[in-house]
Amino acid sequence: MHIFEGFLPSPWWQAWFVISIPVILYGMYKLNKLVSERREVVPLLAVAGAFIFVLSSLKLPSVTGSSSHPTGTGMAAILFGPAITAVLGTIVLLYQAIFLAHGGITTLGANAASMAIIGPLVAYMFYKAASKAGMNFYLNVFLATAIADWVTYVVTSLQLALAFPSASGGILGSFTAFAGIFATTQVPLAIMEGALTALIMKYVVQIKSDVLVDLNVLTNSTVAKLKEAMQ
Template sequence: MHIVEGFLPLYWCIIWFILALIFIVIGIRQMRTVIREVPESKKVLGISAVLMFVLQFFGVRFVTGTTSSALGNGFSGSIFGPAITSVIAAVILLLQAVLLGYGGLTTLGANIFSIGVVGPFVAYLVFTALRKHKFSPVIAVAFASFLSTICSLLTTAVQFGLVYGDFWKFIILMFISQLPLIVVDVLITLVVFAFVYNSMKDNPIFFDDFSKYLKFR
């Protein structure tokens, strides 16, 4: 789902980079606040970053101009929201572009926006809503992870569609390439989150008032 080098015009690369940068700046501020006010969050931040990196490590170049892989953005998105997740995604996607050839440097902003912003934003909304309705955190993160991946995929299709038209063609092709990976993504995220939650139930990041540190300010 990483858009590779050369598939987006320069002006679109700049637009997506500016949009992603807004969230990254907010995310850096949020991350500093969270780490200062809730030191216990550092372990979970680290786990969510490692999960995202590992799941995205195995990528396959696809005909649509993307590198297909699992994303792992539902975990961080559910707990920390889109701003902090955009910071994590930016570091991971930059390393992948430079070291592994996944995605690209000019398309970095577009990839951060789809994988680190839109998907995690949906995950956070879904996870928060389900928790308010007394769903188990593990069940909530499963739904959040699934919809996070779907919405990241749809965003990538839109990014292509804005340039080349024919949105449905890109949506269908990406679903064909990503469907098995979506299943893998959700299952692994579910297992990792269940382990973390059952091991750290008393961690303040799982308390309802943790969201006060994630305000856009």
């Protein structure tokens, strides 16, 4: 979820920049290394970023009637790893701020922290841990992206709560208020995004599984196993 321009007061928007910038710089370093080794990834990463942008501008069908958009970054984290997703996600957030007026420039640090860094990192760690434990690939993707989407909202609630602590209950008091509204309404949407991503992966395995092998998401043997299970 995007925090809009001017919403975070003075010490907080700088603080979130201080947190996100080192991570983004690390991501740029990783990206530079990858690009100098394999130059063909530049256009691939560019189209992947454009894909995240377009996916996140589609409206999810929703049960409650309220409309929301997938974040798309959980999927990117599974495909490219969290460091590169941080860079791609930040560029996407900048474009969303400038083209669609979602988010803002001073709040870019906070939005990058929640959507491009923490959410994808959680998705990636969950995905890696669960695939080591031998969880079914689709269930794993579903859970990882759903959790990432939801964590993003929890982090946003925390960011708002830190900036606007409640008089009686302090930070915890306003956190429960923000989380109560934003994080609970997001649960069905997180489930939707997880299901969407898992099904997209299912079709990708069916039609173009070599992409996933190239990206080291799956090995050839797991692809063969997944394909066998489908028939």
